[in-house]
Each structure stands twice: as structure tokens, then as C-alpha cells.
Amino acid sequence: MSKPVAIITGAASGMGLALTRHLVSKGWRVAMADIDSENGSRLSSELGADTIFQQTDVSNYDEQARLFSRAFTWGGNRLDFLAANAGIDDKQSLYEINEDLDADGIPKEMNLKTIRVDLDAVIQGIWLFKHYARKNNTPGGKIVITSSAAGIYSMATNPLYTSAKHGLVGLVRACGPQFAEENITVNCICPSFVPTGLCPPHVLHKFPKEHITPMSTVLKAFDTFIGDNTMTGQTVELSLEHLYFRKQPEWANESQKWLGEESGEFWKEAYESLATTEGNL
Template sequence: MADSDSLVALITGAASGMGLALAKDLLAKNWRVALLDISQAGPSIASELGPSAVYFHSDVSSWESQAAAFGGAFKTWGRIDFVALNAGIDDKEDFFGPTADADGNPVKPNLKTVDVNLVAVFYGIRLATHYFRKNEGRGGKIVLTSSDAGLYALVGVPQYTACKHGLVGITRSMAPILAKEKITINAVLPAFVPTGLAPPGLIDAWPKEHITPMSTVLKAFNMFVDNDEMTGETGECSLDTVYLRKQPEYANESQRWGREEGGKVWALVYPG
């Protein structure tokens, strides 16, 4: 990548927690940062961060809203080099609650979590790819904020668990294709970090020795931002260590064939 004082990052969910910590870390290294969020605090946070930060009020689960913010960031600085698709929420309804409305008809589930944690990430990758293609062949970097719930189910939180598993799948599925355009895609998978995401009471109840510091998450982000080659990696962040996790071992030789030699057959019908 070019000198860091000319680089531009776009971060979703940047007004709090991990997104804000990442924004501050990059600004300290002379990046310019576009912060996207739905928080009312966004504008004042960005102005406190100084002239290299700009805030876009954007609900990333809306294509129009997220696309407008990407467009605004590109218009402001004329380039986007790194995109952190980090916004996330936990499940907004008890999936196992009442299934019938007042008339006895089945109630449609509220899938807002899927819209924010998964659909919005597809939107963000499409937008990142679009703007990276304007970088005269230099490509760009994408980091998704998955979770340790992308590896180990969080019981009773099915939408969150499905989406975070989904981001691991996206990372591994897209990396070889995006690499052809010098675009890297990796995921950070934090364990429990005390942020605004934690429901009331959880932080107090969580034993201190099992808290992962923000510094470990930043270590994972930096590993992916600073490396031009590393792609398709999933960095589980627990306590002070980032573990690069691999896909599960093949169950048998046939399954290995299906993904390795069989790749030539898949390529007949899918981009390969």
C-alpha cells in the first residue's frame, strides 16, 4: 500500500466499541477515516477525532444508505483503501417465544439481526469492491468482524450465531476470487470484549480472567491491514492472542477431492 498518510479507511459501526477503537488506532497512524453508524453521537465523536475523521449517518442494512455513505467517503477523499465491515447487533427477539398472533396465525420472525450482521456485509463487500476497482490496480483490503460465535454456537442466539458463521464462510469463499483483483478479505473473531453490545448485567457477571482486551482485537485488525498477501484468514481473538483458525479437517479422502481436485469441476459452473 501507499504511505499511510494518504490512506483512507471506511469503518461501519464506528461510533462505539471495536469500530471506534479501530478508527482511533488508524487515525494515530495518519490514516483518514470515514465512520459509518446509526448512533446520534456519531457527529460529535467524529469532530472530537479531528479533521481526518468524517462521519456518515448510515444504516448499513439499507443498500441505499450504505451506498450513499461509501459514495460520500469517496467524494471526500477520492479513494478508499481499507473497509472494516464491523457493525453488528445481537438478536432482537426471542425466536422461541410465542409463534401465534392474536388471530392464531403464525408470526413472521424479526430477522433484523440477519439484515445488519449478514446482508449488510454483502452490501459492504460489493461497495468496497466497486471503489477498490478505482485504485488503479492497487486493490484494497476488507476485514469482517465475525465473532467466536462464528466458530462455537452461542446457544439461544441463533441469528447472531448464523451470521457470524456466515462471515467465516464469506471470508473463505471469496478470498481466492478477490485475490485476482489484489483485494484481501479476512475476519476477526473476538471472544468477549466489554463494549456497548453486551446486554445489561453481562459485563459485571463475566469473570475478569475471561475478558479479551481490545488490544488483541486491534492486533488482529493490524495483522490484516499491514499484510498485502494474507487473505481468507479467520483470526480468533482470545485473551492476548490471535489464533489463525483453519477450516475443519476433511472427513475423508472423497471430501478432500471434492474441494481440491474437484475445484476444476466446480469451476465449470461457478467463478473459480
């Protein structure tokens, strides 16, 4: 039987790299994707023939599409798992005092790369994954998205990151159960602080040790979702050695509960046109 095949984005560093090593050690083949081609190529060569590296800016749809196409062919027409993991923090401060102004004195557009990488690209990743998962011998597969504790709480220093990571939690809760009928599961992990390349090195050593979540907790969370065929739409918060499954808030009243749980037929009719090209605005 051929080995299971994964795509991991952000695989050249931190959690993506740790997960790559982990899956390869368990007999997987991994298509490593990262914008950082120098480290990505070097690490893939070190890890050997069960990996390939594809330089990919996940926020560029064509690049991400090429990644999926190559990974599927390389894997022997097989794609079992996507870790939509690449992420960046805010690249411009929403609180900036001296904004760059155009000739009319109007602030120039803000840099929203964080949303494009952390949220938009993940949606495109799900979009691509389902296409290939449907072609598997046994159609289906698993997606785990790396959100953040900032997807549950808020991080005042990084409002764009907070928005994107909250968006991922909503995304998983909305689409996870819907994909179940296609044998596709979509879940997300929300790690607290894990020492990786995301934290600027000049402050990393100052971070209080008692508040560090180890990489072993991250791998435990990935294993939990990879090893289960039924969980979907789930959000798990990672703190220290612990996994906390987080539900969406309680319904405020019976009316909200009805809207959330029983109004499906109404919305289905309302959005029917979205399933056709007619609905593409």
C-alpha cells in the same frame, strides 16, 4: 502522498470506535459509519478533520452505497480499507413461547434483523468495496470483517447471531482467495468477549475479569491483516491476549478433498451464467 482511507462501520462505539482512534493516530483518514448519529457526529467532531461521519443503517443498501460514494470522494478518489464491523445480537428469541399470531392463528414472521445487519449488510459491503477498490490508483484494498467466537462455536442464547457469524466465516473462506487476483484481501476476526456497548450495562460489571479479551487484542488482529498484503480468506480467533488462526475442518476423506480442492472447473462451468445478468433471478 495522500493518506490511506478507511470505512469503518459501527464506528460510534466499541471496537469500531477503538479502531477509528487507532487508525487516525497512525495517519489514516476514516469515514465513520453508524446508525447512531448522535454519538457518531460528536465523536467525529472530536477526532477532527481526518474523519467524517455518515449516518448509515448498513442493512439499508442505498444508505450503505451513499456511504461508499461519499467516502471515496472525500478520500480523494481513494479507498484502501473496509472494517465491516457493525453488528447486533438477536432481536427476537427463536425459543419464544407465546409467539404473536396473525388472524389465522399462524405465527407472524420472525424478526431477522440480526441476519440483515450482521450477514447481509457485510456481503453488500464487500460488493460495494470491490467496485471502489478497482478504481484506486493502484487497484485493490483490504477488508476485515468482525465475526465472533460465535462464528466458530455456538451461542445457544443467540442462534441468529451464531448463524450470521458462522456465515461470515464461510463467506471469508469462500471469497477471500478469489479476490486475490484483484489485489483485494478479505479476512475476519472472531473475538471472544470484549467489553463494549453490545453487552447490556446491567450485566457488564458481573462478567468474570479473567475471561475478558482486551481491546488491545482486537487492534493487534486488525493490524495483522492491515499490515499484510498476501493473507486472504483467513479467520483469526481472539481470546485474551492471543490470536489463533483457525483453519476449516480437515477433509473427511479423499472424495471431500477432491470436491473442495479440485472440482473448481466443474463448478465454474455450472455457475458461469451467474457472472452475467442472465443469472440474476
